[in-house]
Amino acid sequence: MNAESSDRLTILHVLALGPVGGLPRVVEALALGQRRQGHDVYVAAVQGPEADEDHPMLRNLRDGDVNVVPVVVPNRGYRQEYRQIGDLCRRLWPHLVHTHGYRPDLIGGTAARRLGVPVVTTIHGFTGGGLKNRFYEALQRRSLRRFDAVCAVSRRLARDLAWDGVPAERIRVVPNGWNGEPAPLDRAAARRALGITGDQFQIGWVGRLSLEKGPDTLIEALGRLGHIPYVVSFLGDGPERMRLERITSASPLAWRVRWHGTVPDAGRLLAAFDALILSSRTEGMPIVLFEAMAAGVPVIATDVGGVPEVVTPREAILVPPDDSDALALAIEAVYHDRAAAANRAAAARRRLYEEFDLSRTLELYEALYRDLRPEYRSWVIR
Numbered sequence: 001m002n003a004e005s006s007d008r009l010t011i012l013h014v015l016a017l018g019p020v021g022g023l024p025r026v027v028e029a030l031a032l033g034q035r036r037q038g039h040d041v042y043v044a045a046v047q048g049p050e051a052d053e054d055h056p057m058l059r060n061l062r063d064g065d066v067n068v069v070p071v072v073v074p075n076r077g078y079r080q081e082y083r084q085i086g087d088l089c090r091r092l093w094p095h096l097v098h099t100h101g102y103r104p105d106l107i108g109g110t111a112a113r114r115l116g117v118p119v120v121t122t123i124h125g126f127t128g129g130g131l132k133n134r135f136y137e138a139l140q141r142r143s144l145r146r147f148d149a150v151c152a153v154s155r156r157l158a159r160d161l162a163w164d165g166v167p168a169e170r171i172r173v174v175p176n177g178w179n180g181e182p183a184p185l186d187r188a189a190a191r192r193a194l195g196i197t198g199d200q201f202q203i204g205w206v207g208r209l210s211l212e213k214g215p216d217t218l219i220e221a222l223g224r225l226g227h228i229p230y231v232v233s234f235l236g237d238g239p240e241r242m243r244l245e246r247i248t249s250a251s252p253l254a255w256r257v258r259w260h261g262t263v264p265d266a267g268r269l270l271a272a273f274d275a276l277i278l279s280s281r282t283e284g285m286p287i288v289l290f291e292a293m294a295a296g297v298p299v300i301a302t303d304v305g306g307v308p309e310v311v312t313p314r315e316a317i318l319v320p321p322d323d324s325d326a327l328a329l330a331i332e333a334v335y336h337d338r339a340a341a342a343n344r345a346a347a348a349r350r351r352l353y354e355e356f357d358l359s360r361t362l363e364l365y366e367a368l369y370r371d372l373r374p375e376y377r378s379w380v381i382r
Contacts (some may be wrong), residue, residue, distance in 0.1 A: 022287040034365075045069070049074055095373050176361060206236055218277050230378070278301035
């Protein structure tokens with residue numbers, strides 16, 4: 001539907017833009033979908049001094065007629081960021097500001113709220129990690145109590161937010177949606193793109209190589225699969241890569257593991273694999289899971305966060321986090337019973353398009369935005 005001029009909303013999304021990840025993909029899909037609905041959509045992308053104006057996300061937004069506003073600040077330039085977001089709100093007077101991530105929640109959310117602009121945040125998950133990251137997430141959790149609405153991408157996450165003291169009436173569950181883009185390549189094309197040859201059993205892992213994503217759990221599980229003729233491809237980069245490369249290069253796994261680094265549009269290539277592994281210790285509602293479902297790839301995933309709200313044992317094999325034995329047994333199950341694995345993958349693909357279409361996510365946000373639509377435009381001083 002296209003919004004009539006009287007119903008058109010001015011929406012300002014704020015995120016700290018990193019090189020890759022699921023959060024920017026979600027924001028991109030929302031902003032483009034809301035623009036297609038006829039709203040005036042702006043995305044404030046907070047970046048450091050090394051700002052990349054040709055970042056794929058920003059390019060896609062501009063191509064989709066979304067207004068991109070770079071917020072370039074020095075490292076730890078929090079005051080400058082606060083001022084720039086505040087100035088942007090004064091210039092646009094949006095109906096609402098929608099923040100994504102702990103830094104925008106703490107800085108952009110505060111700047112907008114002090115101007116009387118309603119603020120919505122989407123909580124995509126908490127990663128934990130090192131002391132510094134846990135400190136910032138603790139501040140974020142406290143700040144959420146002051147938001148006009150706090151959207152959780154899963155029911156599990158919504159329960160966590162309630163335990164953190166966010167008022168129940170302000171919590172909404174809004175699952176991520178799948179817009180079908182980028183469309184997956186077929187198996188042969190995906191294998192050519194990754195340089196995969198031969199008939200070995202191909203295992204794929206995609207994501208940020210960090211502790212919360214659990215790549216080390218998969219490495220441990222591989223050591224229990226010596227009798228299976230497999231090769232595993234890690235697509236992604238991150239702080240754990242060098243350590244894991246050292247471990248595997250000095251072990252019998254050296255010839256079985258391939259480190260691809262960051263691969264543009266990695267989600268298009270998942271059909272290259274016989275199994276996609278999601279070994280995370282914590283998750284919100286991962287976009288790579290949607291991508292695997294769309295590609296028809298058998299999925300083995302840890303039972304964390306919103307994962308079991310997307311796939312059940314009918315659509316994937318679910319294992320406990322940090323359990324390399326269970327993960328190895330699941331890989332063996334897919335290897336030895338390809339027909340059952342294919343049936344689960346087909347069921348997952350059907351469920352993706354029946355239950356997680358982006359249009360449903362856009363409808364939920366539209367209803368929330370209109371509930372919060374303020375009448376302040378009549379009194380605010382421009």
